[in-house]
Amino acid sequence: MARPHFPESVYRLKPDESYCxxxxxxxxxxxxxxxxxxxxxxPYDILRxxxxxxxxxxxxxxxxxxxxxxxxxxxxxxxxxMVDDGRASCVFVGKDxxxxxxxxxxxxxxxxxxRAAVRTRSGELKQHFVLLKxxxxxxxxxxxxxxxxxxxxxxxxxxxxxxxxxxxxLIQHDQIRQGKFxxxxxxxxxxxxxxHNLDVFxxxxxxxxxxxxxxxxxxxxxxxxxxxxxxxxxxIIFFPED
Ligand code: SF4
Ligand code: SF4
Numbered sequence: 130m131a132r133p134h135f136p137e138s139v140y141r142l143k144p145d146e147s148y149c150x151x152x153x154x155x156x157x158x159x160x161x162x163x164x165x166x167x168x169x170x171x172p173y174d175i176l177r178x179x180x181x182x183x184x185x186x187x188x189x190x191x192x193x194x195x196x197x198x199x200x201x202x203x204x205x206x207x208x209x210x211m212v213d214d215g216r217a218s219c220v221f222v223g224k225d226x227x228x229x230x231x232x233x234x235x236x237x238x239x240x241x242x243x244r245a246a247v248r249t250r251s252g253e254l255k256q257h258f259v260l261l262k263x264x265x266x267x268x269x270x271x272x273x274x275x276x277x278x279x280x281x282x283x284x285x286x287x288x289x290x291x292x293x294x295x296x297x298x299l300i301q302h303d304q305i306r307q308g309k310f311x312x313x314x315x316x317x318x319x320x321x322x323x324x325h326n327l328d329v330f331x332x333x334x335x336x337x338x339x340x341x342x343x344x345x346x347x348x349x350x351x352x353x354x355x356x357x358x359x360x361x362x363x364x365i366i367f368f369p370e371d
Pocket of ligand 2: 151152153156158159160161162163240241265266267268269
């Protein structure tokens with residue numbers, strides 16, 4: 130049931146609340162949701178896009194990613210480029226669907242579900258789900274029963290959520306929530322480097338350019354471990370008194 134403070138097409142859901150939905154190549158709207166969209170990318174999305182495309186993080190940024198920081202934004206945001214084909218299609222959509230399906234971003238996996246993870250004052254992470262019912266999406270006519278928990282697991286969101294939740298420890302840090310921190314130009318550059326340009330971050334770490342005297346050896350060969358290290362490294366730089 131829609132709650133009064135959400136727009137008409139957005140429904141708040143409990144993790145085990147059921148709804149009918151399925152998406153597959155036979156739906157009349159197949160790939161419609163891959164057009165006319167703002168696709169925000171998380172650091173883990175970019176890590177997986179590198180894997181899916183075989184491009185370096187720098188090449189990805191140069192070819193497919195737009196960086197923006199609005200006046201109200203503490204940190205820059207990163208979006209996937211859309212093609213100028215009159216339908217603003219995603220760069221990765223083809224007639225048979227997503228060309229990087231195995232490594233598609235978390236938002237593509239989740240749609241039409243939305244998840245927000247919020248840290249409480251006690252440090253506990255609480256997740257909230259919403260369902261976005263848009264007219265073009267015919268998946269709601271399918272009989273398959275879902276819940277946010279089942280759908281998230283089926284769509285491979287568990288690991289995406291885990292890395293995004295790790296990031297929440299940085300971007301929802303108490304000092305940020307209390308308005309006591311504002312990144313300077315150099316810190317913003319480090320944020321982009323460490324989280325969104327992992328290959329160059331690794332190069333600079335190994336070459337000593339970042340003045341890090343020691344780090345766990347395994348992060349050099351393991352992208353996921355490197356990303357978690359980068360999040361912790363930024364926490365130390367931003368909040369040294371922790
Ligand atoms: S990345 Fe794939 S699933 Fe996501 S919008 Fe693009 S084509 Fe669609
Ligand atoms: S609009 Fe809905 S049903 Fe159609 S392809 Fe996208 S998610 Fe699937």
